[in-house]
Amino acid sequence: MNSSDTSLSAVPTGAHLIGGDWSTHAPGGTATSDNPARPDEPVGEYPLGDASTAADAVSAAVDAQAAWTALGFGARARILEQAAVLFDARADDLALVATLEEGKTLPEARGEAVLSAETCRYQAGLAKTSTERIFPSGTPGETIRTVRSPLGVVGVITPWNFPILIPVWKIAPALATGNPVVWKPASNTPLTAVAIAAVFHDAGVPPGVLNLVLGPGSMGGALVADERVDGVTFTGSVGVGHGIRDVVTARNGRVQLELGGHNPCIVFPDADLDMAVAAVVGGAMGATGQKCTATRRIIAVGDIHDELVDRMAAAVSDLKVGDGQDPATAIGPLVSRGARAEVVEAIEQARAEGAETVAVTEGVPDGPCFQAPTLFVGGTDLTITREEVFGPVSTVLRVDDEDEAFALANDTEFGLSASVFTNDLWKMDRAINEMRAGIVKVNGPTTGSEIHAPFGGDKNSSGHAAREQGDTAHEFFTRTRTAYIKPGSPR
Ligand code: NDP
Numbered sequence: 001m002n003s004s005d006t007s008l009s010a011v012p013t014g015a016h017l018i019g020g021d022w023s024t025h026a027p028g029g030t031a032t033s034d035n036p037a038r039p040d041e042p043v044g045e046y047p048l049g050d051a052s053t054a055a056d057a058v059s060a061a062v063d064a065q066a067a068w069t070a071l072g073f074g075a076r077a078r079i080l081e082q083a084a085v086l087f088d089a090r091a092d093d094l095a096l097v098a099t100l101e102e103g104k105t106l107p108e109a110r111g112e113a114v115l116s117a118e119t120c121r122y123q124a125g126l127a128k129t130s131t132e133r134i135f136p137s138g139t140p141g142e143t144i145r146t147v148r149s150p151l152g153v154v155g156v157i158t159p160w161n162f163p164i165l166i167p168v169w170k171i172a173p174a175l176a177t178g179n180p181v182v183w184k185p186a187s188n189t190p191l192t193a194v195a196i197a198a199v200f201h202d203a204g205v206p207p208g209v210l211n212l213v214l215g216p217g218s219m220g221g222a223l224v225a226d227e228r229v230d231g232v233t234f235t236g237s238v239g240v241g242h243g244i245r246d247v248v249t250a251r252n253g254r255v256q257l258e259l260g261g262h263n264p265c266i267v268f269p270d271a272d273l274d275m276a277v278a279a280v281v282g283g284a285m286g287a288t289g290q291k292c293t294a295t296r297r298i299i300a301v302g303d304i305h306d307e308l309v310d311r312m313a314a315a316v317s318d319l320k321v322g323d324g325q326d327p328a329t330a331i332g333p334l335v336s337r338g339a340r341a342e343v344v345e346a347i348e349q350a351r352a353e354g355a356e357t358v359a360v361t362e363g364v365p366d367g368p369c370f371q372a373p374t375l376f377v378g379g380t381d382l383t384i385t386r387e388e389v390f391g392p393v394s395t396v397l398r399v400d401d402e403d404e405a406f407a408l409a410n411d412t413e414f415g416l417s418a419s420v421f422t423n424d425l426w427k428m429d430r431a432i433n434e435m436r437a438g439i440v441k442v443n444g445p446t447t448g449s450e451i452h453a454p455f456g457g458d459k460n461s462s463g464h465a466a467r468e469q470g471d472t473a474h475e476f477f478t479r480t481r482t483a484y485i486k487p488g489s490p491r
Helices: 051-071 073-089 091-102 106-126 165-176 190-203 217-225 238-250 273-289 304-317 337-352 402-410 425-434 470-476
Strands: 016-018 021-023 030-033 044-047 143-150 154-157 181-184 210-212 231-235 254-258 263-267 295-301 356-360 374-377 393-399 417-421 439-442 478-485
Touching: 016 051, 016 190, 030 190, 044 190, 051 073, 051 143, 051 181, 051 210, 051 217, 073 091, 073 106, 073 165, 073 190, 091 106, 091 190, 106 165, 106 470, 154 165, 154 217, 165 181, 165 190, 165 231, 165 470, 181 217, 190 210, 217 238, 231 238, 238 254, 263 273, 263 402, 273 295, 273 304, 273 393, 273 417, 295 304, 295 402, 304 356, 304 374, 304 393, 337 393, 393 402, 402 425, 417 425, 425 439, 470 478
Parallel strands: 154 181, 154 231, 181 210, 231 254, 263 295, 263 417, 295 393, 374 393, 417 439
Antiparallel strands: 016 021, 016 210, 030 044, 143 478, 356 374
């Protein structure tokens, strides 16, 4: 496929959305959004906001809050249902913009758009279910019940690796529960963010209820420091997330964090190897390894090690790296030159530390962001087996027995996802109960989740707020009040 196949009409004009108006106010100048697969073909331009842009958006959200809350759950749900219709209808256009900016394959980007529709539909339905609880009272005639009210103005800060779905995971439940939103997306995917904001805007979200501000991380810093922002939901790196946590909690705001991972997959000797090889290679290398849930450590137990490594090496060697718009491509480029530089440095360091290279994908196109998926065999002394490298690199570690496998799997500061391959019920049970991770898969990849089930991590992978997605998503976005109600005496 060449550039003439690209319908650039799908790429929206870069603009903020503040108070229902599209704005190209650019106090920080104008920036270019790049295509990592085609560095000579910029995707488009967008305005750079600053702290004043964030403040204007928060003002718009504050002004919109009372009416949005008063509109009621039914009317809010109908708007989200219309957003779902538009996400489905615009799935191809959204996928194209995301692929152009992020580099991922078109089917994967399209999948994000379709799951965004599903998320809006699910959260709209959930808004109509009761989250109240009733308790017995020690006082005769009294009822105790909890009621939920909206949290208030919500700041949403998102990364580029799932540029459609992660924002919608956050925005849909925030809106459904009656909160106005100010959203700052990642600078690598600003035009995808504009296309998403347009979906909600066109679906009938009232002015000021969803505000989009484009600009650098420092603008995000101004957003989270704003006293009028009641809560911040963030997905991204550990360093930035912890900085946001410190600022928001210092002013007694609420914060939800989804951060990094170093996800293990244990392959036991009784594993279905066909299933394990496909899932581990997909989990490690899929989406160019740029998933927080990617498989970073593959723990092979006993004699299965050699056959597992041979078969994984063959599968990694056969991967097709290329432009995400090419239907033959399995693995797109890394998101940026900077991201590639970090991955190259980590690979060189691993080799210098003694890692054995067992597979490197061949036939990788020239270009500053393309990176060959690489499989290592090594031990826990390798930095790469402890620190997250956000790219298509993974390491097989050999252990002798089950106890060693589970201990090694848990020997990380992170705890986002984990998986095991076995048909032994005892080992499955140990995995579910002993692996310190927010998501545990049995005979499945560490990657992937369903939008109606809770998502989040343990240890340094998440904060302490309620899980995202599923029927727990509304907990972060609402305040619980406990009401004690008893009748007075008749006159
Ligand atoms: P960053 O933390 O750098 O950026 C995430 C978002 O925060 C971007 O919108 C960024 O804006 C913004 N930001 C940057 N600095 C600040 C600041 N000081 N105050 C407020 N906002 C700021 O992460 P990456 O974009 O590099 O994303 C990759 C990382 O995210 C990986 O480490 C990965 O593990 C993690 N991640 C975790 C997920 C999870 O669910 N647990 C899912 C996806 C990724 P800008 O782009 O303008 O710098």
